[in-house]
Amino acid sequence: MFDVIVRNGLVVDGSGAQAFKGDVAVKDGRIAAVGAVQGEARQEIDAGGRVVAPGFIDPHTHFDVQLLWDGAARPALEHGVTCIVPGNCSLSLAPLRAGDRRQVVGMFQQIEEMPPEAFTTAFDWSWEDFAGYRAAIEKALSINVAPLVGHSVIRLWVMGPASQQRAATADEIAAMQDLLRECLAAGAVGLSTSFVDTDENGRPVPSRFAQFEELDALCAVLGEFDRMLQCVPEFFATDITIARIDQLAELSLKHGITTTFSPVFDNAATPDNVPRIMARVEEQFARGAKVWPQMQTRPLDLSFSFLRPSLYFARLPRWSRILRQDLDVKLHALRDPETVAKMVADAGPDGGDKMLGRLICRGGDAAPAAMVGRTLRDIAAERGQSCAQALIDLSLENGLDVAFLDASLGHENSERIGPMLAHPLVHIGASDGGAHLASFSTYGDTGYLFSEFVRKTGAMSLEQAVAKITGETADIWGLKDRGRLKPGLAADIVVFDPDTIDREAELPAFDMPGDGMRYVRAARGVETVLVNGQIAYADGAYTAARAGVVCV
Amino acid sequence: MQLTRQRRFVTPGPDETVEALALRALPDQPVETAVDAIKSWNLHIFAMRKPAGLLLGSDVVFVEPPLS
Amino acid sequence: MTPRADEPVIVSADLVAGHDGSTELLVRLRHPNGAEGPVVLDEETGLRLMKNCGAAGLGELVGQSWRRIVEGS
Numbered sequence: 001m002f003d004v005i006v007r008n009g010l011v012v013d014g015s016g017a018q019a020f021k022g023d024v025a026v027k028d029g030r031i032a033a034v035g036a037v038q039g040e041a042r043q044e045i046d047a048g049g050r051v052v053a054p055g056f057i058d059p060h061t062h063f064d065v066q067l068l069w070d071g072a073a074r075p076a077l078e079h080g081v082t083c084i085v086p087g088n089c090s091l092s093l094a095p096l097r098a099g100d101r102r103q104v105v106g107m108f109q110q111i112e113e114m115p116p117e118a119f120t121t122a123f124d125w126s127w128e129d130f131a132g133y134r135a136a137i138e139k140a141l142s143i144n145v146a147p148l149v150g151h152s153v154i155r156l157w158v159m160g161p162a163s164q165q166r167a168a169t170a171d172e173i174a175a176m177q178d179l180l181r182e183c184l185a186a187g188a189v190g191l192s193t194s195f196v197d198t199d200e201n202g203r204p205v206p207s208r209f210a211q212f213e214e215l216d217a218l219c220a221v222l223g224e225f226d227r228m229l230q231c232v233p234e235f236f237a238t239d240i241t242i243a244r245i246d247q248l249a250e251l252s253l254k255h256g257i258t259t260t261f262s263p264v265f266d267n268a269a270t271p272d273n274v275p276r277i278m279a280r281v282e283e284q285f286a287r288g289a290k291v292w293p294q295m296q297t298r299p300l301d302l303s304f305s306f307l308r309p310s311l312y313f314a315r316l317p318r319w320s321r322i323l324r325q326d327l328d329v330k331l332h333a334l335r336d337p338e339t340v341a342k343m344v345a346d347a348g349p350d351g352g353d354k355m356l357g358r359l360i361c362r363g364g365d366a367a368p369a370a371m372v373g374r375t376l377r378d379i380a381a382e383r384g385q386s387c388a389q390a391l392i393d394l395s396l397e398n399g400l401d402v403a404f405l406d407a408s409l410g411h412e413n414s415e416r417i418g419p420m421l422a423h424p425l426v427h428i429g430a431s432d433g434g435a436h437l438a439s440f441s442t443y444g445d446t447g448y449l450f451s452e453f454v455r456k457t458g459a460m461s462l463e464q465a466v467a468k469i470t471g472e473t474a475d476i477w478g479l480k481d482r483g484r485l486k487p488g489l490a491a492d493i494v495v496f497d498p499d500t501i502d503r504e505a506e507l508p509a510f511d512m513p514g515d516g517m518r519y520v521r522a523a524r525g526v527e528t529v530l531v532n533g534q535i536a537y538a539d540g541a542y543t544a545a546r547a548g549v550v551c552v
Numbered sequence: 553m554q555l556t557r558q559r560r561f562v563t564p565g566p567d568e569t570v571e572a573l574a575l576r577a578l579p580d581q582p583v584e585t586a587v588d589a590i591k592s593w594n595l596h597i598f599a600m601r602k603p604a605g606l607l608l609g610s611d612v613v614f615v616e617p618p619l620s
Numbered sequence: 621m622t623p624r625a626d627e628p629v630i631v632s633a634d635l636v637a638g639h640d641g642s643t644e645l646l647v648r649l650r651h652p653n654g655a656e657g658p659v660v661l662d663e664e665t666g667l668r669l670m671k672n673c674g675a676a677g678l679g680e681l682v683g684q685s686w687r688r689i690v691e692g693s
Contacts, residue, residue: 167566167609195610202602211609212563234596234612235639236646236660239559243612246558269634269646270658279556286553300637311643311666314635317676324667410637439641592628592651592686595659604693617628618657 002027002041003533006495009047014054014470014484016463024052026491029533029547034485043535045528047495051462054470054485055082055144055492055529056446059477060230060262060294061433062086062112064093064147068123069513071140072542075443076433079503079523080494082531083482083551084433087148088262089232090194090207094133094149095157095179101125104153106200113438117514131186134550141548142536144492146479148230149183151193151207151218163206164199173217180221187550189477190228191218195244197232216251223255227552228477231261238273242280249289258476262294263430265411266420274420281425292476294429295421297449298503300410301440303362306330306400318346327400334396344388351386353377359391359404364438364508364517366401367394373507376404405440405506414452418459421449421468427476428468437518444503444521451502462498479551490551491533494526501525561614564607570598573607577615593617623685626652630688633681636660645669645678649686661689668692 004026011034012019023037056079063073064086073084086092091107105119127133130149137145155163158175168176180191193207193215222229229251233244241264248259266274277293284291304310306323313319322333322343333339347355356376363372371379371394380390395402411417421428428449432442446469453459460468474483481490504522512518529537534545564573574586581589591598593614597607607613623629628649638644645666650656661669672688675681 195612198602204601204606204608208608208610211566214609236636236644236658237596239614239618239657240596240612242558243561246555263639265639267636269636280558283553283555287555300639301641302637302643303641304643309663309667311635311645311663311670314643314645314666314670314678320670321676324671436640588627591690592649595649595661595686595689599659599689599693600662600665601693617651617653618655620653620655 002032002037002039004043004045004491004530004535005037005041006045006047006052006493007037009050009052009495010498011485012051012053012463012466013486014467016467016471019051019463024485024493026493026530026533029491031485031487031489031491033487045495049497050495050527051466051498052485053466053494053496054483055494055531056080056469057083057473057477057479057483058431058433058446059085059260059427059429059473060088060431061435062088062091063434064091065108065112065114065118066434067137067141067145071137071546071548072142072536073434074542075520075522077143077529077531077542078526078537079444079446080496080526080529081143081446082492082494082529083144083146083479085146085148085189085477086434087150087188088192088230089197090150090152090192090205091197092133092148092150092153092192094127094130094153095183096153097128097157098125100156103156103199107152107197107205110198110200112435115512115514115516117516118512122513129186130183130188134187138550140546141550142531142542142546143548144482144531144551145548146189146477146551147187148190148192148228149180149188151191151210151215152205154179154183154218155206155210159206164203164209166209167211168214173214176214177217177221180218181224184221184225184227187552188227189552190230191222192230194232196234212247216254219251219255219257222257226478227257229257229259231259233261235263236265236267236270236273238270238276241277245277245280245284245291248291249284249287252289252291253287258290258292258478260292260294260427260476264293264295265300266413266417267410268413278420278423278425285425292425292427294427296411296430297421297428297445297453299408299412302406302409303403303439305365305403306334306395312406316346319343331396331400334392340389340392343392344386347386347388352388352391353386356387356391359406361394362403362405362508362519364519365403366398367403368398373505414457414459418453418457421453422460422464427473429473437512437516439519441506441519441521444523447501447503447523447525450498455499481551491530493530495528497525497527499525557619559614559619560616561612564609564611564613566609568607570605570607573613577613590615623683628652628686630681630684630686631656633678635678638662647681647689659689665689665693
């Protein structure tokens, strides 16, 4: 008797092999059989017309804090993600001394944009070491977690305030090595470091004060444990990224480790960025180095409001001049009919329809609820105004605190990005799940992979796309128990409709501690998600299953 | 396998100043000229760093302009 | 500030999407060796550059010295 049999599905096993019609049986949290399965189960799931695939793995997230009160990392799980990697970009919540918490909270808030209540009311700080943090999140996980330990917090533990001031001594580096060993033994999947992040005051995070020799010493420890190094290089700066690739390659070859850097973006203004990066990656792989670039599937969106200075209107000199002034001067100008008439005229003979009509009223601020999620074109038509006039008036009516989204302004050319994502040396990831909460949604990149690059452009087959975010990801990260539908492996399974899987529209949600706001996207087309053999999500709802584990 | 030539860079030593780094990288030039050159080739450091002028051990500092 | 003949100058400026949802400024510098290279400035630095140059539009940045980018940093 099996525990679960998923019957009659199109089995896409995560290896990249051709899909086939069949069943997947589960027993004791593991895949027991794949194919035409005979026998019975306590529970059967009819997957007719649906894909049955390994659970997706998201290798770049910042769910470190959220996991303390939400073991499903909502909404990641409902998108079919069954394993997440938190602790990226040099920041994790352990090891962390009680006296250093405030400092690290500031760094987390800079990246995650999480409300202060998330750190003061949502959980009890019961740990200092990595094993303690692991125990704290393991109490109620319904998603699997492969946590990185952050270089910045290791440095802070050993050096205190000097971690953001100077190079480490030989003794301090040795102490960091010992601490990293302890974290890896306690279940860290690797080390993360950052070359770009800052704290809430704009000061570089501790990892950036490290000499290369310090990183080299820590990578020697990663080599002892055969674990990963993740880093964030400078964005859009091709020459610097290539320099980072060479540094990572040196570390990979010297210590026999796998490294990954994220994110890599394509952009019309720097069209040779990805081609040059990939050429260097290919050269380094040919030497035997493992340097995996992570690329996200979703495009980059811009947002702005009249409340804060922005470059957004730098192509419209009059708008730019007015909107960068102090608030009272700005308000005075925006209330002057003559000035506004000139601004509207500058937006084009169509009153800004072509230039501004596509903007979306985001919500989560002072925007009236009835406007949220609608285009400026729609709002303007309802008001009987031009788009430019409606943008100005709607902002004025709400204290200028109305944010607008201009979607797909970077990393948006699917005809270019599809082949990049399909490249055998590109690691699909970099979602940043759980970060930038108040700026944009970081959820649903897997659904977008299928809707945009399998169904719409055909850049990848269904089997390729599944393999990219399951089997290949597990191989890169050394997650030997996951990523494929194969007897004996952990039963992380997603059942989805290949014709509809997608991400829904971005909307504000007030579900953070203290009614804090974040932008989210719900899933479309994902029907059932099993984590270690238990149904964690089905029919549009999360279950009470808590079968997630910390996995390496 | 031979790697293709890329832009040369150094990383700052502990407590190294931009003047010291400039002289290390461009020893044949007067210090002011060398510092100007290093700054103009490394605006990712000298335009946006807080506090301004802070050099970090992890910085990639180019010692030549982009390759033509 | 008129750029000297032997120093990098801005030859183009464009807006790009930052990874964090902000609007960033990509300026392309031409160096004395004839090579051109992009520099991406975050929103704060981009706004400061426009102010340093007294520019309200991107076109007014063309021809400016690289020194304008570091002024006031």
